[in-house]
Amino acid sequence: MLETKLISQLQKIAGKEAVLTSKEDLTTYSYDGTTTWAHMPDVVVLPTTTEQVSQILKLANENGIPVTPRGAGTNVSGGSIPIKGGIVLCTAKMNKILDINKTNLTATIEPGVVLQDFNMALAKQGLFYPPDPVSFFGCTLGGNVAENSAGPYCVKYGVTKHYLLGLEVVLANGYVMKLGGVTVKNRTGYELIMLFTGSEGTLGVITKITVKLLPMPPARKTMIAVFDDMEVAGQAVSDIMASGVVPAKIEFVDNFVIRRVEEMTPMGLPVEANALLILETDGSPAAVEADAQQIVDILKKSGAKDVKVAKDANEAAMYWKARSAGFAAVFGAAHTVMAEDVAVPRDKLAEFIRRLGEISKKSGFFIQFLGHAGDGNLHPSIFTDIRDKEQFARAQETMAEIFRAAMELGGVLSGEHGIGLEKQRFLKEAMDPVAIDIMKKIKGVLDPNNILNPGKIWEEGA
Amino acid sequence: MLETKLISQLQKIAGKEAVLTSKEDLTTYSYDGTTTWAHMPDVVVLPTTTEQVSQILKLANENGIPVTPRGAGTNVSGGSIPIKGGIVLCTAKMNKILDINKTNLTATIEPGVVLQDFNMALAKQGLFYPPDPVSFFGCTLGGNVAENSAGPYCVKYGVTKHYLLGLEVVLANGYVMKLGGVTVKNRTGYELIMLFTGSEGTLGVITKITVKLLPMPPARKTMIAVFDDMEVAGQAVSDIMASGVVPAKIEFVDNFVIRRVEEMTPMGLPVEANALLILETDGSPAAVEADAQQIVDILKKSGAKDVKVAKDANEAAMYWKARSAGFAAVFGAAHTVMAEDVAVPRDKLAEFIRRLGEISKKSGFFIQFLGHAGDGNLHPSIFTDIRDKEQFARAQETMAEIFRAAMELGGVLSGEHGIGLEKQRFLKEAMDPVAIDIMKKIKGVLDPNNILNPGKIWEEGA
Numbered sequence: 001m002l003e004t005k006l007i008s009q010l011q012k013i014a015g016k017e018a019v020l021t022s023k024e025d026l027t028t029y030s031y032d033g034t035t036t037w038a039h040m041p042d043v044v045v046l047p048t049t050t051e052q053v054s055q056i057l058k059l060a061n062e063n064g065i066p067v068t069p070r071g072a073g074t075n076v077s078g079g080s081i082p083i084k085g086g087i088v089l090c091t092a093k094m095n096k097i098l099d100i101n102k103t104n105l106t107a108t109i110e111p112g113v114v115l116q117d118f119n120m121a122l123a124k125q126g127l128f129y130p131p132d133p134v135s136f137f138g139c140t141l142g143g144n145v146a147e148n149s150a151g152p153y154c155v156k157y158g159v160t161k162h163y164l165l166g167l168e169v170v171l172a173n174g175y176v177m178k179l180g181g182v183t184v185k186n187r188t189g190y191e192l193i194m195l196f197t198g199s200e201g202t203l204g205v206i207t208k209i210t211v212k213l214l215p216m217p218p219a220r221k222t223m224i225a226v227f228d229d230m231e232v233a234g235q236a237v238s239d240i241m242a243s244g245v246v247p248a249k250i251e252f253v254d255n256f257v258i259r260r261v262e263e264m265t266p267m268g269l270p271v272e273a274n275a276l277l278i279l280e281t282d283g284s285p286a287a288v289e290a291d292a293q294q295i296v297d298i299l300k301k302s303g304a305k306d307v308k309v310a311k312d313a314n315e316a317a318m319y320w321k322a323r324s325a326g327f328a329a330v331f332g333a334a335h336t337v338m339a340e341d342v343a344v345p346r347d348k349l350a351e352f353i354r355r356l357g358e359i360s361k362k363s364g365f366f367i368q369f370l371g372h373a374g375d376g377n378l379h380p381s382i383f384t385d386i387r388d389k390e391q392f393a394r395a396q397e398t399m400a401e402i403f404r405a406a407m408e409l410g411g412v413l414s415g416e417h418g419i420g421l422e423k424q425r426f427l428k429e430a431m432d433p434v435a436i437d438i439m440k441k442i443k444g445v446l447d448p449n450n451i452l453n454p455g456k457i458w459e460e461g462a
Numbered sequence: 463m464l465e466t467k468l469i470s471q472l473q474k475i476a477g478k479e480a481v482l483t484s485k486e487d488l489t490t491y492s493y494d495g496t497t498t499w500a501h502m503p504d505v506v507v508l509p510t511t512t513e514q515v516s517q518i519l520k521l522a523n524e525n526g527i528p529v530t531p532r533g534a535g536t537n538v539s540g541g542s543i544p545i546k547g548g549i550v551l552c553t554a555k556m557n558k559i560l561d562i563n564k565t566n567l568t569a570t571i572e573p574g575v576v577l578q579d580f581n582m583a584l585a586k587q588g589l590f591y592p593p594d595p596v597s598f599f600g601c602t603l604g605g606n607v608a609e610n611s612a613g614p615y616c617v618k619y620g621v622t623k624h625y626l627l628g629l630e631v632v633l634a635n636g637y638v639m640k641l642g643g644v645t646v647k648n649r650t651g652y653e654l655i656m657l658f659t660g661s662e663g664t665l666g667v668i669t670k671i672t673v674k675l676l677p678m679p680p681a682r683k684t685m686i687a688v689f690d691d692m693e694v695a696g697q698a699v700s701d702i703m704a705s706g707v708v709p710a711k712i713e714f715v716d717n718f719v720i721r722r723v724e725e726m727t728p729m730g731l732p733v734e735a736n737a738l739l740i741l742e743t744d745g746s747p748a749a750v751e752a753d754a755q756q757i758v759d760i761l762k763k764s765g766a767k768d769v770k771v772a773k774d775a776n777e778a779a780m781y782w783k784a785r786s787a788g789f790a791a792v793f794g795a796a797h798t799v800m801a802e803d804v805a806v807p808r809d810k811l812a813e814f815i816r817r818l819g820e821i822s823k824k825s826g827f828f829i830q831f832l833g834h835a836g837d838g839n840l841h842p843s844i845f846t847d848i849r850d851k852e853q854f855a856r857a858q859e860t861m862a863e864i865f866r867a868a869m870e871l872g873g874v875l876s877g878e879h880g881i882g883l884e885k886q887r888f889l890k891e892a893m894d895p896v897a898i899d900i901m902k903k904i905k906g907v908l909d910p911n912n913i914l915n916p917g918k919i920w921e922e923g924a
Contacts, residue, residue: 101807101809102704103700103704103808103809104703104807104808104810104838105703105704105808106807126706148649148653150647150649154646154647158624162620162624171896175896177896178894178897179897180874181872181874183806183807183837183838183839183872183873183874183877184837184838185612185805185834185838185839185878186805186877187610187612187660187803187874187877187878187879187880188875188876188881188889188892189889189893189897189901189919190657190661190665190901190904190919191610191623191653191656191657191659191660191661192900194623194653194656194659195652195653195657197653198653199652203652214708215705215707238565241565241567242564242565244588244678244680246677283746284746284748284752286746286748286749286752287745287746287748287749290746290748291746341649343645343647343648344645345563345566345568345644345645346566347563347566372647375645376566376645376646376647377645410645411643412645412648412650414648414650415645415648415649416647416649417649418649419650419651430650432639432640432641434639435640435641435651436651438908439651439652439654442652445900445907458651
């Protein structure tokens with residue numbers, strides 16, 4: 001528990017209504033999109049200005065109070081859970097779009113801007129910001145930077161880090177640091193912006209973000225391909241990537257998702273299919289037409305049972321809704337959903353899918369999966385119940401096997417969700433020990449009192 | 463001077479023929495593409511393996527000997543000049559292309575691979591690696607990573623850092639650290655790859671690089687636009703960027719370059735023109751056709767006196783040769799060429815060009831410039847002579863004014879060349895002082911004895 005004096009100091013900084021202490025409020029901020037972890041904070045503060053963030057951090061730093069930065073809490077690796085208690089610093093109310101510049105093709109936003117609100121504002125001006133985590137309806141741009149978020153569009157367009165030009169970051173001691181600017185090229189010193197990107201709130205609190213924009217592609221086309229065999233679908237993705245065409249998105253959903261989505265909202269998905277690829281191509285109308293034809297040809301040649309091109313935007317939207325709903329369907333399927341986030345080389349996708357089948361058979365756990373197949377980034381999930389200790393332990397071991405199978409194929413522990421709490425016990429297997437040591441030392445440089453999101457990424461004392 | 467014992471230890475590590483000590487050899491490695499600085503090393507070593515690099519660094523670290531990593535020495539900010547003497551560690555002989563994977567769309571190369579050799583190997587397989595510094599005929603990929611190089615293609619495709627997936631880096635103490643891998647997405651811990659990218663050889667020696675590739679665009683088209691007025695050309699660039707089309711390249715050359723190129727190799731360039739834009743669009747044949755038409759229309763509407771679309775690949779190659787030759791023409795134009803590398807927001811290009819005119823008038827120096835207009839990244843040059851102290855001091859002051867004019871417009875000190883020696887006296891004006899302090903502390907973490915490229919980026923004792 002924090003002293004009453006500190007609570008009243010926080011109230012003085014951010015205003016009474018911005019400081020939450022009731023049990024109900026604290027519970028709301030005790031968990032995030034991850035289902036295996038929760039921890040109560042002592043207090044939640046919702047600042048509205050950079051100056052307030054600076055004063056909150058100064059106070060916390062002087063008193064050694066843990067601070068967990070948080071956007072919308074859509075994180076799925078436990079990064080925004082206040083595992084050490086203390087202050088949850090939620091930037092959701094710093095939600096102004098400060099500038100959209102159509103000629104410079106840049107925008108500056110506050111961290112609490114919801115991605116979808118930003119996308120809508122950009123669309124009005126014919127502009128496009130590609131990184132599109134499936135949580136786009138809720139997630140905030142500050143969280144996107146802290147997690148270096150990605151999504152379906154990243155096959156063609158890259159991830160959040162590829163779009164960052166400038167940051168304002170408040171350091172642990174309250175110093176407001178400005179990095180980068182509004183130019184698309186900048187070679188002034190080390191890439192410090194990249195250091196904060198994906199640092200999961202452990203190095204600073206992001207208070208302003210400048211991103212690079214693109215013109216909205218004038219045309220898009222969505223296709224779906226139905227497969228009897230998941231491995232064949234995986235191979236089809238490799239075939240497309242090797243063919244010279246670059247789809248904007250290549251998403252994979254399995255039979256579990258197809259059935260669940262169809263149960264929730266019947267939309268005529270092929271419930272017997274073992275795998276569905278949902279693809280999009282974008283660009284000029286002529287290019288889209290040609291690319292779509294090429295993709296359809298490859299899909300058929302690669303063994304798709306059925307290939308459909310969405311006849312209009314409504315039909316396309318329906319397929320993408322199925323993909324988004326898949327995410328919800330998976331996370332609502334059990335008390336505890338352990339979702340992996342491995343990425344494998346794109347030419348190893350079919351092999352990895354085969355390995356998942358073997359692991360499922362051996363462990364007895366059904367392994368559901370969907371994901372960003374075009375990036376080799378799959379989200380295999382195991383449905384379990386954390387309250388059943390024996391089963392949960394077996395689920396954890398099975399998850400470890402999945403991760404090790406990915407690593408053996410040249411893959412990585414996390415493609416886009418980050419390490420947080422969920423994957424930190426695997427970090428030593430996934431990363432050079434000296435690199436982990438360097439991370440810790442950099443953390444020590446930027447946050448010597450270890451107040452910023454302590455207990456994340458690496459295991460303590462490890 | 464290094465002790466004879468150390469020289470023989472280096473010979474034992476890398477072989478006798480890989481250790482250069484003659485005055486002629488040392489002179490060759492005493493300068494780089496920058497014309498204002500030079501310093502003799504004590505010895506040059508050309509290792510061929512990571513293990514040798516590791517042993518060289520271990521030896522240097524234990525004996526406190528400065529090590530300046532070097533690729534081809536095409537650097538234009540002094541980054542590869544051994545300003546403290548000691549060892550030049552040249553990676554030019556580590557020049558194997560280790561893997562090109564067409565399905566995963568990745569390649570792994572050693573640092574000494576020349577960019578053009580890499581491009582040729584990729585082209586055979588229909589693959590494309592976009593970052594294209596104008597020094598591509600000589601520069602090496604290790605240098606490209608250390609400098610986070612960019613070039614004309616970066617308007618559409620981004621810079622070196624956008625393509626890096628994995629690095630092998632030898633740390634100052636000789637430890638061989640592996641970062642990242644061959645997946646296009648990776649969210650395992652901090653972005654340490656980005657920390658080494660653009661660190662100008664001050665944090666480690668890069669010994670292996672894995673990059674993301676793209677399929678080679680099936681079609682390209684080159685256009686040139688002739689302008690009477692440089693500001694109008696600058697505005698035309700802004701107009702194109704705001705129009706929704708994304709050219710692959712938009713390069714700017716001024717009358718000085720047009721005349722010099724025409725003198726060297728007559729190719730029918732318009733010698734009376736005050737500015738020439740050279741543009742390229744790429745993609746599917748249909749998209750290229752449509753984009754080229756849109757660009758031509760905008761150029762005409764924006765006040766171009768003449769617009770030409772290259773009728774074939776030969777004519778296109780001629781225009782791009784003129785652009786490359788421009789670089790050489792500028793650097794050969796005087797004893798000392800001070801080349802700025804500022805970048806301004808793309809909507810401030812015309813305004814910046816106007817300011818350059820004013821600075822030229824006031825200072826009496828002719829200011830030549832060319833550059834990557836689509837990125838707002840210009841290279842204004844002043845022709846001077848470092849041996850004439852009074853004139854050189856005035857040139858330096860004029861350069862400072864150019865930099866400050868860019869900063870006032872929201873621009874940055876360096877768009878792509880880095881800080882090195884050339885721009886370090888401006889660093890304090892260009893970067894948050896706390897950010898500079900963080901860079902120094904990170905340097906302290908990774909290179910506690912300060913052996914790696916000491917004396918670069920920030921001024922010592924400053």
